[in-house]
Amino acid sequence: MKRSLTLPLVAALALTAVAGTAIGDGHSNKALEDAIKARKAQMTLVGYNTGLLGAMAKGETPYDAAAATAAASTLAAVAKLDRSILWLEGSVQGTVEGTRAKADIWTDAAGFEKAAAGLEAASADMVTAAGTDLASLQAQMKALGDSCGTCHKAYRGPKN
Amino acid sequence: MRLFTGLVLAVCAAGLVFWGITTPDRTPPDFAGTSAGDVEAGALVFAAGGCASCHKAPDASAENKLVLAGGHAFPSDFGTFYAPNISPDPQAGIGQWTQDEFAVALTKGVSPEGAHYYPAFPYAAYSKMTAQDVVDLFAYMKTLPTAQTPSRDHDVGFPFSIRRTLGVWKHLFVSDDYHITGTLSPEVERGRYLTEALAHCTECHTERNALGGLNTGRWLAGAPNPSGKGRIPNITPSDLDWSEADLIAYFTSGFTPDYDSAGGEMAEVIENLALLPAEDRAALAAYLQAVPAIP
Structure with a gap:
């Protein structure tokens, strides 16, 4: 009786371990899910601060140099978060729930790095532009949008 | 015999009509x-x-x-x-x-x-x-x-x-006629030319029937993505409650009102639209605000 229960249990555990490895490319499923949550939080912050700048660019809120600089500085800081702990290999669309990250992020690591550095550069330029005047902020919105689009076009999979 | 002759004539006539209809217009x-x-x-x-x-x-x-x-x-x-x-x-x-x-x-x-x-x-x-x-x-x-x-x-x-x-x-x-008709402001008219002719927005954003023709009753109301993944969104005012300023900002920087960015094929479209004069992007926005809302 004891033996008949143990064997399926061991088999189930072994299968889980194998499946976990296959899914995670070395990282546990929990680690992958946590990394996805963390980088979504990063994107939320990118979106929030870009939204504050965009509302001024569209004329929905009045231009305020101090508030614009605060938003741009936060954006520039968030853009620089260490990618090695956020983009864990295996946290890819189709394998783990809740992400649209394409496998190209890891197969074309140099391209992804370049695209991500594009966001860092565009947000750093936004700090200067946001503190200058509304016209500079508006012009820099396009460069910022381009940097988002470049990365999303190449490395974000379709909605399902 | 008379029946046979009639049948032959009918087949010939159908063939002629087919030939006529399918002859490429090279004018x-x-x-x-x-x-x-x-x-x-x-x-x-x-x-x-x-x-x-x-x-x-x-x-x-x-x-x-x-x-x-x-x-x-x-x-x-x-x-x-x-x-x-x-x-x-x-x-x-x-x-x-x-x-x-x-x-x-x-x-x-x-x-x-x-x-x-x-x-x-x-x-x-x-x-x-x-x-x-x-x-x-x-x-x-x-x-x-x-x-x-x-x-x-x-x-x-x-x-x-x-x-x-x-x-x-x-x-x-295929028709030379526009879908949206009636008295239009010059801006909406320009937007119609861009949307329905040059930028061919309707080709992806309007669903197709079994023969691959546009289902014009659902003009710009979205369609399955032919790649098989995802859906191309409904961009009529019913589903898309973006303001004209939101649309113009989207065509310029690619930012949605939630500050997500355009992805997939639309990212390429934005790259192209961003090259146009600002008035053209405003015209596109004006047209999209003017089309009938389809749920």
Whole structure:
């Protein structure tokens, strides 16, 4: 009786371990899910601060140099978060729930790095532009949008 | 015997009608009154038409997006289409085409050899292009770099492999008339020209019937993505409650009102729209606010 229960249990555990490895490319499923949550939080912050700048660019809120600089500085800081702990290999669309990250992020690591550095550069330029005047902020919105689009076009999979 | 004769006559008559309907129309547009091709204006027609998005090489870098070598694959229910080389190369591309041949290809969907093109090429929209825009576009495309890549044959099964049948398709689904009619402001009218003709927004954002014709009753109300993944969104005012300022910002920077960014094919469209004069982006926005809301 004891033996008949143990064997399926061991088999189930072994299968889980194998499946976990296959899914995670070395990282546990929990680690992958946590990394996805963390980088979504990063994107939320990118979106929030870009939204504050965009509302001024569209004329929905009045231009305020101090508030614009605060938003741009936060954006520039968030853009620089260490990618090695956020983009864990295996946290890819189709394998783990809740992400649209394409496998190209890891197969074309140099391209992804370049695209991500594009966001860092565009947000750093936004700090200067946001503190200058509304016209500079508006012009820099396009460069910022381009940097988002470049990365999303190449490395974000379709909605399902 | 009389019955037999009648049957033969009926078959012959049907054959003649089919032949008539499916004969490619090779009449070039009337270029009277147009001025000489303006390369700079043509560059804007080219951007609005999104030509490079489909005709650049599939792996083209940003620097090579004006090398129109073709090769991009378009899967569909009818087979896979491959964008041809439309660079000015005299052998691999369209370097030997006359302006008339170019115009017939673009606005009638008929090759210089007299064959129908498949409507993966959006001539159903380009059919409304003004003669001057055709002239300017032709002049501009002559200035682009050449590519020697040969065009790849489409991978289309029977009966769609018989191009003659496309004549029936055109008869059913291609019209020179605009969808949105009535008295329009000059801005909405310009937006209509951009949306329904040049930028061919309707080609993806309107769903298609079983024969691949646009279901015009659901104009711009969204469609399944032909790639099989995801849905192309409804952009009528019912589903899209974006303000005109939101739309203009989106066409300029790619930012949605939630500050997500355009992705997939739309990211390429934004790159093109961002090249147009600001008034054109405002006109597009005005048109999208004016179309009927479809849930």
